[in-house]
Every structure is written in C-alpha cells, then in structure tokens.
C-alpha cells in the first residue's frame with residue numbers, strides 16, 4: 001500500500017488546492033498537496049518536506065485527520081491528511097499545473113482525485 005501525506009493548508013481563512021499536471025498520474029485532478037512517505041520517515045516530517053519541495057511554502061501542522069484508504073485500478077493508497085497553517089515562504093509551483101486559495105464552500109467546484117473525496121466531505125461538515 002502506498003503511504004501518502006497531504007496538507008490542507010490554511011491562510012487568511014482560505015485553503016490551498018493544487019491541480020496535478022498532465023504529466024503526473026491522475027492528470028489535471030485537484031488534490032491537497034503532499035507526497036509519498038519515505039522509508040523510516042515520520043509522516044509529519046514528510047508533509048513539511050513535500051510542501052517545501054513542491055510549493056516553496058513553510059507550514060506548521062496543527063492537526064492530523066482520519067486517514068483515507070482508496071483502491072485505484074493500479075494501486076492502493078493510504079492518504080493521511082494534515083491541517084496546517086502557512087508560516088512562511090512564497091508560493092512557487094515546482095510540479096503542479098495550477099494552485100488556488102479557495103473558501104471551504106468552493107471545494108465542490110473542483111474535479112478531485114478520487115481518494116480526496118472523503119476528505120473534502122469531512123472539511124465541509126466540520127466548517
């Protein structure tokens with residue numbers, strides 16, 4: 001099972017969402033940015049590292065949400081979401097096609113990676 005972390009980054013009451021590029025798998029799907037946990041790596045460490053590498057942002061994790069397990073045709077994923085706040089850096093996209101700061105009530109307008117849908121639902125219930 002592929003272990004992946006993702007971050008719901010909050011800044012000025014908006015959430016950062018990212019669109020996968022057309023060269024990534026799940027092309028052009030929207031996701032919460034993050035990436036794979038490396039062997040022996042702590043998940044919190046993973047998410048901080050991935051956000052810096054992919055977006056040039058510094059984050060501080062404030063909460064870990066319930067992990068989601070999802071079966072894609074070719075692999076199974078365990079996606080661990082973290083709520084985080086932006087504490088520094090300037091957004092620069094290294095891999096993604098697009099990124100937007102949106103309000104919680106706009107989450108529904110996007111074509112999400114299937115594994116993210118339970119997280120999107122959870123966020124709408126909580127806020």
Ligand SMILES: Nc1nc2c([nH]c(=O)n2[C@@H]2O[C@H](COP(=O)(O)OP(=O)(O)OP(=O)(O)O)[C@@H](O)[C@H]2O)c(=O)[nH]1
Nearest residue numbers: 004005006025026031032033034035036077113115116
């Ligand atoms: N980062 C991220 N990956 C997700 C999400 N939802 C989801 O299904 N995935 C899947 O999880 C896997 C992790 O991919 P990734 O490409 O972001 O990871 P990475 O940066 O460590 O990969 P790489 O270094 O091999 O490029 C991909 O298969 C991706 O499609 C999500 O919200 N965020």
